[in-house]
Amino acid sequence: MKEFATMHRHGFTRPSPLLLALAFIGFVSLGLPDAVIGVAWPSVRDKFQLRQGAVALVFVISGVGYLLSSFFAGRLMQAFGIGLVLAASTGLVATAMFGFGFSPLWAAFMFWALVHGLGSGAIDSGLHGYAAHQMSARQLIWLHACYCFGALVGPVLMSTALASGYHYSVGYSAVGGTMLGMSMMFLITHRAWGASLPIAPKKRLPVGAGVALRHSAVWLQMAVFFLYTGLEVTFSQWTFTVLTESRDVSPEVAGIAVAVYWGSIGVGRVVFGVIVDRVGIDRLLRYCLLGAASGAFLFAARLPIETAFLGLALIGFGLAPVFPCLMSRTPQRLGTEISAHAIGFQVGAGMIGAAAVPGMLGVMAGMGGLEAVPVGAVVLFGILSLLHEGLLRLPDVSSDAT
16 A cells, blocks of 8 residues: 545645646556566566565565655655656656566565665655645545556556466566656656645644654554555455465456456545545444455455455455545544644554565465465454544544544
8 A cells, every 4th residue: 555645625726637637647657566566476486486475575675665765755856846756756666667577586676676665655755745735635536546547457467468478577567668658758747747846834833743652542543554554455465376376266367356456446436535425434434344354254265256356346345445534534533733743654654564464464374375364364354443443432633523
């Protein structure tokens, strides 16, 4: 998971149709390479003669790069403008894709994981920095749906290449070429983005980060984001390997299964964006987490492949609204000043979870077999639901909670 949601915006400048379209394409580019490693991993692992749990290193190193570039993205955008940062960072990701495909050594593959993280973090920060100040809430929801579309297409490109008998470098080259084209598009239009840079606030918030960290609700929400993002990435990265190596599913069908998962998240974000105001955020999240946990149970049960597809669809659909809805509730639970810090903590916790949870389950798979991944995910879904119920019992600071 690499996504950011914003608090309620009291005003924004409507972006031009060109920039709106480019922002949508940018979110596709953000999702396109994220799920590819899950499909390519069995081939990568065999080439470098690695253990199953070695994939955790890819997640961790990429996550370190993501956090580093996110931290410095604000300064880079002030110095060079959003357009140039997007062009350069998308170019970095494109270069990393080619690097993944043609790395002769495992150490080189790890280096490109760091480059991938650096590029992805800057893309994420740049696009969200623009969207937070220039777009409506509905447009933000559709942006996240575009991310899912990119995460759907990436595994399809890779699995198609592998199913056709090609080396995984062909799949990575296809993704890299697409990213390179997007980089050129951002470069050509970079001046149009520059006029829309957000203006830094003139006043500092009186509440410091240390004060925010003393609130138990902040830590509880960080734990929720840690598990949610970790589970989202787990099913993205491990589904293909579990299906092909533990259940003898063909690579082509397993690639479609990953696409079904991401497609369900994308469709869910569109649907829930329409109905969330009617249902209410807390009630919607309770039902969705229950549905996602049910889907995880179906996937872990080792039933026919059709049932696995249904389980993945339920997981994706159930997870779809969690990130943006939890973000939107943060100011109500914590107040405006505390939430200004808490939102950043939550994104950081989610990034750590995206590396730690699939990595931990990968270590378990190395010790107890691949089926430990879906079984462990079911347990984590239970913990996630309990933590969310704990959040619901906390009083809101703001009176406009839903």
